[in-house]
Amino acid sequence: MALKVYADRMSQPSRAVLIFCKINGIKFKEILVDISKNQQFSPEYKAINPMHQVPAIVDGRFKLFESHAILIYICSAFPGVASHWYPSDVTKRAKIHSVLDWHHANLRRGSAGLVFNTVLAQLDSHQSYPQVVNQAEGILLRSLSKLENFWLKDGRFLVGGSQPSIADISLVCEIMQLELLSAKDRDQILSPFKKVAQWIEDTKIATAPHFDEVHGVLFRAQKRFRERMKTQSELKAKL
Amino acid sequence: MALKVYADRMSQPSRAVLIFCKINGIKFKEILVDISKNQQFSPEYKAINPMHQVPAIVDGRFKLFESHAILIYICSAFPGVASHWYPSDVTKRAKIHSVLDWHHANLRRGSAGLVFNTVLAQLDSHQSYPQVVNQAEGILLRSLSKLENFWLKDGRFLVGGSQPSIADISLVCEIMQLELLSAKDRDQILSPFKKVAQWIEDTKIATAPHFDEVHGVLFRAQKRFRERMKTQSELKAKL
Structure with a gap:
């Protein structure tokens, strides 16, 4: 099951995660959480991110929010991300x-x-x-x-x-x-x-x-x- | 040369770094940057942390500020820190x-x-x-x-x-x-x-x-x- 990225492109941290996944060729499904329609407050999304913010990801059974944590997780959990994005040094x-x-x-x-x-x-x-x-x-x-x-x-x-x-x-x-x-x-x-x-x-x-x-x-x-x-x-x- | 921790114990992130070093038995020198005397704005301290905030560390020639980054660095760079503080999983x-x-x-x-x-x-x-x-x-x-x-x-x-x-x-x-x-x-x-x-x-x-x-x-x-x-x-x- 591909990585799911819950995002609204009007949100700057959402865009950061989307651009990062795309430039690294990571397979993912983008799921719109439309902030202008308050979809971040829906019961379905609360189960993904109780802080009602985008972005969040679901990778198999693992859920994560906060864009910096997400970016670091993707660098660490997905093979093929070039090392300059998050050097091991x-x-x-x-x-x-x-x-x-x-x-x-x-x-x-x-x-x-x-x-x-x-x-x-x-x-x-x-x-x-x-x-x-x-x-x-x-x-x-x-x-x-x-x-x-x-x-x-x-x-x-x-x-x-x-x-x-x-x-x-x-x-x-x-x-x-x-x-x-x-x-x-x-x-x-x-x-x-x-x-x-x-x-x-x-x-x-x-x-x-x-x-x-x-x-x-x-x-x-x-x-x-x-x-x-x-x-x-x-x-x-x-x- | 031991790790230097620039701190003021009135600052909550300073205390976090000091407590963490002490509980993990890390040898360090605590250097007071007295915020009540505006010492964080001194030219000497500006060379350590140009953001004029505490804490900051100097480890050999390596300087670092932002307490979360410091805590992670210490977990990664100093042997003997128990894994529960920052698990590798x-x-x-x-x-x-x-x-x-x-x-x-x-x-x-x-x-x-x-x-x-x-x-x-x-x-x-x-x-x-x-x-x-x-x-x-x-x-x-x-x-x-x-x-x-x-x-x-x-x-x-x-x-x-x-x-x-x-x-x-x-x-x-x-x-x-x-x-x-x-x-x-x-x-x-x-x-x-x-x-x-x-x-x-x-x-x-x-x-x-x-x-x-x-x-x-x-x-x-x-x-x-x-x-x-x-x-x-x-x-x-x-x-």
Whole structure:
């Protein structure tokens, strides 16, 4: 029975797992858990992941959630994954754990927090507080600066790699979520970080054509979101 | 040259690494990075950890930060660490990664967020917003509920273990930070979670006498903080 990947391509960790499986030629079945329809709260999915988040995997009778844990599991349990994704060398592996752990409270918190409390708050009409937005933006900018000046200082990829690891896929998929902001806001945030921009390109190339294919949903959402935001602004201007 | 552990025992991930090294008989030198004196921002420490956080380790020429990455590195690089701390079995290891990853955005975020924005905000006179406090408390309570009903459902220790793993030390040290709240607030938060209370006790016993020894600083701070809070309340009442 093939690996099952429960995912919604609008979720950045879902995309990371899907791209990783595809680039490594792993046979899997993608099962959509549509967040926009609250399918992550269904009783069926609760039995897979009681935290109601995507992605999750089922491999035979083994269930697992949390995308970093999933990526490491696939590297370890599936033969044929090239070693650069998750090297067996203890120090190289430790550095990958370090950047993945750092990611949680920094880049992910800043990026996901900003998108959730700005564009998604506006579109879904949920409450958003200026101090929460400011805090998220501050965390995001500091995280991008650390990527530019520390994590990418020694190589094309994170922690000095000349080839990508699971950390590159995970963190680049996170940054791609900023595509949901207005083009102006996105550019203002990302434009100072030249190494980060090059690293995103390098990761896209290293995972082509799967990177663009898996991100197709995000770009279609971007178009839809920007049109809705424009309509909302025009309506406001008329009032 | 012995392993160097840069730590402040007031920090929960610092305590986790110290307790872990002690219970496993690993020779190391503990180097205090006093957060109350902003020593994490010194140029010397920046060269160890540019993120200005504790703990960090230096093992020969190898530097590492992020406590989960450190715990895994020590399990992998130092002979003699019992296998239950970080089993080599791929599925058991994956479950430990899963709970450690979950920890970042859940228990840690809730617990650290609540302590920082209540008792530490009051003592340091830094700004705190009610919605931020409420959000942190909500995340903490949901996390404790998931510990009680999911992570501890199959055994005495996390993810069904009959012996502790690195995840137990990490998460229990996080919960211990709630000792800095008033006794009333701490009890109100923790008392509904009976399995969590038993698990904290079991982890203390499994890591005795190091658990209490390393937490000594926290308990002394608790006493000091509660006295200062009492004095502040009395002063307010007089105004």
